[in-house]
Amino acid sequence: MELSKKNGQVQNETGKMKHPPGLYLLFFTEAWERFSYYGMRALLVLYLTTSLISGGLGFDKAEAMSLYGTFTSLVYLTPLIGGYLSDRFLGQRLAITIGGITMAAGQFALFSNQSKGALYLGLFLLIIGNGFFKPNISTLVGQLYPEGDKRKDAAFTIFYMGINLGAFIAPFVCGTLAEQIFAVRQGEQIIHYGFKFGFLAAGIGMVLGQLLFNLLGNKYLGEIGKKPVGRAKSKDDKSSEEANRPLTAQEKRRTAVIFIVTAFVVFFWAGFEQAGSSLTIYTKDFINRDAFGMQLPVSWFQSLNPVFIVLFAPIVGKIWMKLSNRPQGDMNIPTKMALGMVLLGIGFLLMVGACLQRGNAGDNVAVKANILWLVGAYFLHTMGELCLSPVGLSMVSKLAPKKLASLLMGVWLLSSSIANKLAGVLASFMDSLGHIQIFGGIAVVSIVLGLVLLSLNKKLTAMME
Secondary structure, eight states: OOEEEETTEEEETTSOBOOOTHHHHHHHHHHHHHHHHHHHHHHHHHHHHSOGGGTSOOOOHHHHHHHHHHHHHHHHHHHHHHHHHIIIIIOHHHHHHHHHHHHHHHHHHHHHOSSHHHHHHHHHHHHHHHHHHHHHHHHHHHHTSOTTOTTHHHHHHHHHHHHHHHHHHHHHHHHHIIIIITOEEETTEEEEOOHHHHHHHHHHHHHHHHHHHHHHHHHHHTTTTSSOSSSOSSTTOTTHHHHHSOOOHHHHHHHHHHHHHHHHHHHHHHHHGGGGTHHHHHHHHHBOOEETTEEOOGGGGGGHHHHHHHHHHHHHHHHHHHHHTSTTOSOOHHHHHHHHHHHHHHHHHHHHHHHHHTTTOTTOTTSOBOHHHHHHHHHHHHHHHHHHHHHHHHHHHHHSOGGGHHHHHHHHHHHHHHHHHHHHHHHHTHHHHOHHHHHHHHHHHHHHHHHHHHHTHHHHHHHHO
């Protein structure tokens, strides 16, 4: 099919606009970065709670959950700082490079030594590096498209597939290295885990992603993201007027919407992020993992969410595109996000079902729940995520004033920071409050807040205009 160019965008002979090739470079860069992060995350709680003699660090469960929550909280807090620095001083491309190198160093620190000192150094470098990387690569996706482009929601859904392609592969690779290939067994029992080799694989993945970005960036991204857009360098700078003018009333209303929606999204992620903490421990102790003639490693279950993303994101992206071509247009952003929160709540109701199946077994690990409860919960959580997270990234890129683009992307990611700390606190009470109380409480709060957000739909949509 013959291709032509229009306003810098690829167009086919029928006039249908194609996605720019830079989207796919960012897709694979993000895939490798998420491979690095989720490979490490799949092992972190297990590494913390496994005894020293078995290759872990011997934290008790409550302490490990709290540290996990603090780490994942700070991972999503530093993008606020990284977004500001890139807007004002660095530009997105340089910030991404700084972040990638720093995160690779963090993974190699975890690999280098089985000690609390190496742990804290590695987590610190991962926190700092993510702050530079995360808000800026999402901002670059938005900058590939002109203002008002209908392809943006679909583009962020494709980009989201990259996130989850890496997240899908990572637990299999890093988990297999830690729990299978480099694990020392005595019969069926693991007596020493190879966690360090899982962290090594995560570090190598980060290096590969960064090499891809830097070697191909000029070819497929051109000048996008090279210069900071939030500060004029001189009076003659063409961006001077844009950088120095005050926000308009419309821009203030749109910015307010970002903050309001972010506040709701905190509660979605607080439930969703139980995957790396309470759901991991529950899976290890109380889910029947026997399948295909083997006992499935605990870390593999964290691939359920990303594999569902990879399978269903194209379908959801096509739905958004089809709806956007209707006379009445697409479903609006608050409606999509409200649906996401309700689906998360229903997923936790399935985990309540798993608890009820075990009856009064309590901490008796011999009594297991059916694996389908867990698979169903992850599926519903994934569909909720597809309605909320890529749509939120697209929302910020559409509504944020240009000079505050990366900073407000950092504000969006701030919801995950607060949520991850809250998720860790909730998980630390799992033993004292009980599984059914935690899972049931998250379900009720998610569904109620989803309905509240839906009730604010008209007001928020008007503010976005």
